[in-house]
Amino acid sequence: MPINIPETLPAKDILEKENIFLMEDPRASKQDxxxxxxxxxxxMPEKEKTERQLLRLLSNSPLQVNVExxxxxxxESKNISKSHLSQFYKTYDEIKEKNYDGMIITGAPVEQLPFEEVAYWEELTQIMEWTKTNVTxxxxxxxxAQAALYHHYGIRKYELPEKIxxxxxxxxxxxTNKLVRGMDDAFLAPHSRYTDVSEEEILANDQLTLLASSKEAGALLMMSKDEKHxxxxxxxxxxSTTLAEEYERDVAKGLDVNVPTGYYPNDDPDQKPLNRWRSQAYLLFSNWLNYCVYQETPYEWDSVDSWSI
Known part of the structure; x- marks a missing residue:
């Protein structure tokens, strides 16, 4: 999938070196x-790193994608320059009259706070309400994910004895669910969090389907039955190195953290970690774009009334 991104976005050079198919505005505008x-x-605080990670996974499909x-x-994030935000980011007020085929809401390092104490919680709930009519x-x-489970389905998070x-x-x-079509019966995925949600509550909710779970890390993947979330x-x-960077950061802060489970060869932080989840991540993003977005979104968003859930 060629991804249409601003020509000067810092992630562009890194992704091009990986042979990710990128497309700039002038070329994209000529495609009918x-x-x-x-x-x-x-x-996320390190926004440029997250941009790169998500754009990479959105690239693996034959359709063109415009990303905002x-x-x-x-x-206001303290880990990104104001010039980067002003050049490449908008605010909710600037886009709220528009419609989008898909949306991604990332994680954030605020999970140990009650939702209502997060500085931007009211704004986030406004955005999540807006997605009900303006995003496929x-x-x-x-x-x-925890915020969505709480806001849309009333499922609370709880604190773990130690970080996963x-x-x-x-x-x-x-x-048989199309979102996991082609995925292995058993697969690996990274976790990095201090809180969890109840698998029993997810299974008991008639609006949700649990699609993948781990004995050690709990529920990983779930989808609403209307495929909206x-x-x-x-x-x-x-x-490959993200968990290592987080571990080294926590150690440098003097935090009492364990070596990430099943990550380093022989659980030795001096050895280079291997990425053993890449193919499943690509496939999951591709399935979401195809089955939940492309196959479901209206061809023309003339008005909000032209599409109903």
């Missing part, structure tokens, strides 16, 4: 096709 319009609410980024206006399907990641960090095996719970509690978008 209907691209998918994807909005990304990037709540938004950030919260009620909280929304993919929520990590804390973003590592790469864990998961099993497909519903192999997809929730991933882990970080399948992570690069």
């Amino acid at each position: 096709i209907r691209p998918l319009n994807i909005l990304i609410l990037n709540l 980024f938004i950030h919260t206006s009620t909280y 399907s929304v993919l929520h990641i990590c804390w973003g 960090s590592g790469v864990f095996q998961h099993r497909i719970m519903n192999e 997809v929730m991933i509690t882990g970080h399948i978008e992570y690069e």
Whole structure:
């Protein structure tokens, strides 16, 4: 999938070196096709790294994708320059009159706070309400998944005795669901969080379908039965070294953290970690774009009334 991104976005040079198919605005405008319009609410502190991770996974499909980024206006990130935000990001107020085929809401390092104490919670709930009429399907990641489960379905998160960090095996719970089509019966995925949600509550909710779970890390992947919301509690978008960078950061802060489980060869932080989840991550994103977005979105968004759930 050629991804249409701004020519000067810093992630562009890195992704091109990986042979990711990117397309700039002038070329994209000459193609007589209907691209998918994807909005990304990037709540992660290292925004450029998250941009790169998500754009990479959105690239693996034959359709053209236009990507826009938004950030919260009620909280200003301290880890990104104002010039980067002003050049490549918009706010909710700037896009709220538009419609999007798909949206991604990322995780955020606020999971140990009650939802209502997060600085931008009111703004986020406004955005999540807006997606009900203006977005075909929304993919929520990590804390973003917990926020969606709480806001849309009343499922609360709870604090764990210690941080879940590592790469864990998961099993497909519903192999006939199109979102996991082609995925292995058992596959690996990274987790990095201090909180969890109840698998029993997810299974008991008649609006949700649990699609993948781990004995060690709990529920990973679930989808609403109307296919409007997809929730991933882990970080399948992570690069090979992301967990290592987080571990080294926590150690440098003097935090009492364990070596990420199942991540380093022989559990030795001096050895280079291997990415053993990449293919499943690509496939899951491709399935979401195809089955939940492309196959379901209206060809023309003339008005909100032209599409109903």
